[in-house]
Amino acid sequence: MKYSFDDLVKIMATLRSPEGCPWDRQQTHQSLLPYLVEESHEYIDAAQANDKVHMAEELGDVLFQVVFHSQVAKENNDFSIDDVVQGICEKMIRRHPHVFGDVKVENEKEFLDTSNPNGLRSRWESIKAAEKNNLQMAGKSAMDKVSKSMPTLARAQEIQRRAAKVGFDWIEAEPVFNKAVEEFTEFRAEMQASSEKNRNIDRMEDEFGDIMFSLVNVARHCGFNAALALERANSKFEKRFRIVEELARAEGKEMKEETPERLQELWREAKAKTKTVK
Numbered sequence: 001m002k003y004s005f006d007d008l009v010k011i012m013a014t015l016r017s018p019e020g021c022p023w024d025r026q027q028t029h030q031s032l033l034p035y036l037v038e039e040s041h042e043y044i045d046a047a048q049a050n051d052k053v054h055m056a057e058e059l060g061d062v063l064f065q066v067v068f069h070s071q072v073a074k075e076n077n078d079f080s081i082d083d084v085v086q087g088i089c090e091k092m093i094r095r096h097p098h099v100f101g102d103v104k105v106e107n108e109k110e111f112l113d114t115s116n117p118n119g120l121r122s123r124w125e126s127i128k129a130a131e132k133n134n135l136q137m138a139g140k141s142a143m144d145k146v147s148k149s150m151p152t153l154a155r156a157q158e159i160q161r162r163a164a165k166v167g168f169d170w171i172e173a174e175p176v177f178n179k180a181v182e183e184f185t186e187f188r189a190e191m192q193a194s195s196e197k198n199r200n201i202d203r204m205e206d207e208f209g210d211i212m213f214s215l216v217n218v219a220r221h222c223g224f225n226a227a228l229a230l231e232r233a234n235s236k237f238e239k240r241f242r243i244v245e246e247l248a249r250a251e252g253k254e255m256k257e258e259t260p261e262r263l264q265e266l267w268r269e270a271k272a273k274t275k276t277v278k
Contacts, residue, residue: 008064009071012067012068013071016075024068029069032069035065036062036069039058039061039064040062042061043055043059044228045058046058094131098111142165143159146158146159146162153230154225154227157219157227160217160220172221173218173221173222176214176221177218179217180214180217183214184211186210187210190204190206191204239274240267241270243270243273244263244267244269247269247270248263248266
């Protein structure tokens with residue numbers, strides 16, 4: 001049987017009804033938030049693995065969370081899924097006058113140039129600024145629009161993006177990289193100042209935070225997302241670690257039974273096995 005979006009909305013309404021599921025009936029916007037985050041991360045995992053089957057499945061889970069929140073809101077007389085769809089449709093049409101309106105694009109390359117004052121980015125920002133929610137932000141800090149619930153690394157990149165939008169930014173990537181190197185030097189000085197009597201944790205933590213923040217800025221200037229880069233590094237390490245475990249067991253040992261030197265040899269072997277993996 002083929003199901004539609006309307007079927008999903010009806011299924012959700014049934015789950016929340018008196019005849020539905022006790023667990024679903026108990027949920028609130030707040031109790032559901034961890035699931036929305038979890039399902040979003042599971043989709044990211046599937047997308048990074050280029051697993052098309054699981055991408056479709058995980059997007060379904062994300063969509064279910066959207067419908068779930070909308071049903072809770074409808075029961076509270078706040079808004080419905082129709083309002084959600086209506087709002088996003090209006091927003092996308094409003095922000096794309098070159099597609100749905102009478103704005104003409106004579107030179108596509110210039111139009112996509114982010115430095116072009118008449119280009120897509122400038123028009124997009126102008127339209128956003130004129131919208132009701134953004135008009136209410138007039139006179140407030142650019143930082144007020146940075147969500148406090150974002151994961152730390154992603155929030156750092158968003159803070160920097162918001163600062164850059166109002167002109168507080170480096171022009172080129174090279175001085176950003178140099179700043180990161182400078183932060184490493186400052187952290188090293190604090191680390192060397194550590195002793196048994198004074199471990200200097202607070203100062204090291206402060207300088208280490210500066211390193212991470214500056215590296216996020218390097219990523220942003222180079223055009224990629226720092227959080228996704230770290231996720232790739234996590235996945236790469238985990239895959240190689242699992243290979244080391246398998247190699248050790250093939251020798252009849254657990255990793256903790258191997259010498260540090262042998263573990264390094266096995267790690268190099270694991271790296272060689274995965275060096276072509278993207």
